[in-house]
Amino acid sequence: MKKTIFEEMGGTYTQIGNYFLPNLKLTEEETKPIGVWGQRHRRYLKEHKRATYTTLLTSGKLNGYLADIDGQAEEMFSRLIEQTAECEGSPPVFLNGLFR
Structure with a gap:
């Protein structure tokens, strides 16, 4: 039998019943907070750009992308916050992890 490009x-492949399913494994994604x-x-x-979400998820780049966006x-x-404080003429107050 001729080998497929995948092979x-x-x-x-793994045979399950009459079907041969490819053994696929996602690459390990670096975990960032x-x-x-x-x-x-x-x-x-997830709600509005499903194709982009799926592409990033399956390519293993979602976590890094989200960490970059978060930063x-x-x-x-x-x-x-700093610009608002300057306009108001008062320094920003840092309370419980948030500026107030």
Whole structure:
């Protein structure tokens, strides 16, 4: 029997009943902490951009992408708080992990 391209590339199959299913394994994704902004963006992707979410998830890049988005959003939020404090003429107060 002629080998498939998948087999030529080192892939293998498992027979279940009359079907041969490819043995697929997702690559290990580096785990980075994701804050509130990353979690909100993940929810947005799942609800409104399913193709993008699925592509990032199956390619193993979702966690890194969300961690990057979270970092950018956190920086923007901090800058916004500082700018608001400057306009109001008072220093920002840091309380319970949030600016007030």
